[in-house]
Amino acid sequence: MNKSELVAAMAAKAEISKKDAEKALKAFEDAVMEELTNDGKVQLVGFGTFEVTERKPRVGRNPKTNEEIQIPGGKAPKFKAGKALKDAVNQ
Template sequence: MNKADLVTAMAEKAELSKKDTEKVLKAFEEVVMEELRNGGKIQLVGFGTFEVTDRKPRVGRNPKTNEPIDIPGGKAPKFKAGKALKDIVNV
């Protein structure tokens, strides 16, 4: 499912226009990105949690030359599925 398919499905479920649904989806994306950029997390009970994790620097290997390379640390977005979502997927 791509973004257009998602907007269509959401519009049908919520009985909204596609244009309004697209605005809602865009607003959701922007709020999530802004909150994660500020180091916060968003918890949607039953669905899941969006948060930022810290990655430690590590040493990897170049697969062609087998030489070690330094991989810098940083931050990465993370989504952890909630119980209800896990239960639906594992039926």
């Protein structure tokens, strides 16, 4: 499912226009992005948690030359599925 299909499904389930569903999805994306940018986390009970994790710097290998390279650390967004979502997927 791509973004336009998601917007159409949201509009149908909520019985709203596609334009309003697209605004709601954009607002959700913006709110999550803003919270993660500020090192926060977003918990949706039963659905899952969006959070930021720290990646440590590590040594990698260039597959073409087999030379060792340094891979810098940084932050990465992470999603952890909640119990209700896991149960729904596993049925």
